[in-house]
Amino acid sequence: MRKFALSVIAFWLCSSLACATPTQPADGAEYKTLTSPQPVTAAGKKVEVIEFFMYHCPACYQLEPLLLAWVAKQGGNVTFRRIHLPHNGAKDVEAHMFLALEALNLEEGLHAKILNTWHVEHHQLTTDDDNISWALKNGVDKNKFIDAYYSFSVSSKLNNLMRVAESYLVNSTPTLVIDGRYITGPGLIQESNPGSDPRDLNKATLQVADFLVEKARSGK
Secondary structure: OHHHHHHHHHHHHHHHOOOOOOOOOOEOOOEEEOOOOOOOOOOOOOEEEEEEEOOOOHHHHHHHHHHHHHHHHHHHHEEEEEEEOOOOHHHOHHHHHHHHHHHOOOHHHHHHHHHHHHHOOOOOOOOHHHHHHHHHHOOOOHHHHHHHHOOHHHHHHHHHHHHHHHHOOOOOOOEEEEOOOEEEOHHHHHHHOOOOOHHHHHHHHHHHHHHHHHHHHHOO
């Protein structure tokens, strides 16, 4: 059954990229295996999936609806979380916003609104004041947000984000990390399939993710 499932994924991948890819996703091409696997939060047979993203990233915005549908399709097979790649290091305002909302357990509920602000309204949140103003306009309690935003915990996580990204060998977005061991993404797949349509690359990314989730589950 597992061999059949992986062969179907390989067929879909070949179809979406006009058979430019190998018959099966290849390590070093469509995905990479980390030489130093990272700890995971998933328990039992569940597989951890992490999306490294940036709010301002157009490719992340384009992948978002497909990724949400993919996560929903996985049901109880995966646990999903996001990490904001700090484009400007420890002073990255976008990552700061993400961590503050995450600390308040609000990031998931407001994620779509922030992406809409950047990519539909074309309103860039590039300063601390922009973030605070946006949070208040979107119903976040002012005192709670400011306390979280300038908290030691959030500041420490912001300072450590680049080291986290480096431990996963992530330097671009969107990038998916499967089970703390495998990374894939549209940019990586494009390197092996130059000239591919971005829409095909997004679909192929999630097909490779299917392959890697199954690969990880078979080893649990």
